[in-house]
Amino acid sequence: MRFLRRCVQLAATASLAGFVAGGAAAYTLKPSEAVEVREVTDGRSFVLADGRVAVLAGVEVVKPGEGRGSYADEARASLAELLHSGARLAYGKTREDRYGRLVVFPLLPDGKTVQSRLVGAGLARVMGSPDNRAQPSHRRRGSR
Secondary structure, three states: OOHHHHHHHHHHHHHHHHHHHHHHOOOOOOOOOOEEEEEEEEOOOEEEEEOEEHHHHHHHHOOOOOHHHHHHHHHHHHHHHHHHOEEOOOOEEEEEEOOOEEOOOEEEOOOEEHHHHHHOOOOEOOOOHHEEEEEOHHHHHHHH
């Protein structure tokens, strides 16, 4: 049972790594609305101007107070900078999580995702979870 669970975790992580390595160009994520940020709460979450809370899909970042405070602050500052550079929201398979937060893939003007930039800078890591993956056809392409 433990072996099977680990295999599933590895497969999910490998499939999500495709969007990080290839950026948005490898996927058919379609940007919808421009990002207007009221507040960046941490390296993964932010509040939009209309009050909706959004969380980055497919990544984990160091949270404030986990012993690596400078990384948490750096991730938060990088997210704020990236979101204010003209990002547009795109959604994967799941539009909201169980807490009512938007699960988003912010796309930058160059077509890359905010997640790919954070992971590339070492400020985030790919997280394998079935409710935050992009559309299945995208995952298959990245995992082969």
